[in-house]
Amino acid sequence: MLFDVINASTTDESAATTFSSGRSAVLLGDAGQMLDRVPSRTVRSVVTSPPYWSLRDYNHDGQIGRDESLPEFIKSLTVIFDKVSRVLTDDGTLWVNLGDSYTSGNRGYRAPDKKNANRAMSVRPKTPEGLKPKDLIGVPWMFAFAMQQAGWYLRSDIIWYKENTQPESVKDRPTRSHEHVFLFSKNEKYHYDIDAVKGPNGRRLRDVWEINTKGYNGAHFAVYPEELVRRCALIGSEPGDYILDPFLGSGTTGAVAHKLNRKFIGCEINDDYLPLISERLSES
Known part of the structure; x- marks a missing residue:
């Protein structure tokens, strides 16, 4: 297998061996608890798409996104990313894709x-x-402001434009065709490879990214496109670095990291996704 599996029964010594040897890993369980198994300053960049508030059911008690209130949802996310901050290198970046409702x-x-x-x-x-x-609730910006208050540097609001977005039946507003990708940093100065990804005609990358949605056969519904992850990973890391996704899902971030010669750490609360994650890594 291209990664180790760490769960609640994995010994601390075994988990430590995984990271000291540079192995990729899937942490099965609640992200808030499982991130405690990762050594400090292990991860160079984080690329993730957390569950959106009250839109999907991941069939697990205590899942983020099923929070009773919006403030509870925002608080749940900021608590997770506080733990992410510990495992992120001092020059690390955090890229978060979050939709609205x-x-x-x-x-x-x-x-x-x-x-x-x-x-x-x-x-x-x-x-x-x-x-x-x-x-329109404004969930992404509520989250972004909460992250600022928690000490993160909010460096960019990237608009992910989806030309092939699904049509909507509403007749009193435009059809939604974008989501937000926020770039946060842990410190004022951080690793950002400005030449890793170029825009049209070799220009410096702008903050509107036109990337079509693209599903993965057999994956759960919330698969974000590999191209979105690829850009973030190339800009925010170097070959051999660890990329983290605290909400791994079907394994898109892990698959992209593997293709780019990066290692990955992914937290996933639902162990039903483990075979799919393994399949995607073997194909990458």
Whole structure:
């Protein structure tokens, strides 16, 4: 296998051997707990897409995204990334893809998801305090501001533009076709390879990235495209470095890291994804 599996029963000595030998690893369990098994300043860059608030059900008690309130969700994420800060090198970067959503108007039910009927949340949360029915919530920016307050440097808001976005049935606003990718750093100065990725005609990379969505056969629904991960990983790390994804899911970050001659560490709460992660790594 191209990576070691570390779970609650793995001894501290065995986990330490994995990282001292430079092996990639999947940490099975709650990210907040499993990150404690990773030595400080091990990871050069973090590329991740956390669960979005109250949009998908990952079938696990205590999952992030199923939080009762929006402030609880934001707090859950900042707690995880506080632990991420410890394992990140002093010149490390954190790239976070996070989508937004609209208020439910206090409607308690959710219409069935025809594409992913078994995964959609069966309930919707109450409209957050201070918002109105049909309001765009602004979750990504609430998260970004909370991260600033927690001590992170917010360095860029990258717009991921999806030309092939799925159509929406709404008739009173434009169809959504973008998400945010926030670039955070641990310190004022950090590793950023400006020549690693170029824009059209060799120009310096801009902060709007046109990248089409692209699923992976057999993967869970929340697969972000490899090209998105590739850009972040190339800019924020060098060959041989560790790339971390505290919400590994189907293993996209790990697969890209492997292709780029990086090592990876991924936390995943649902061990059902382990065979898929292994399959994707073997193909990369």
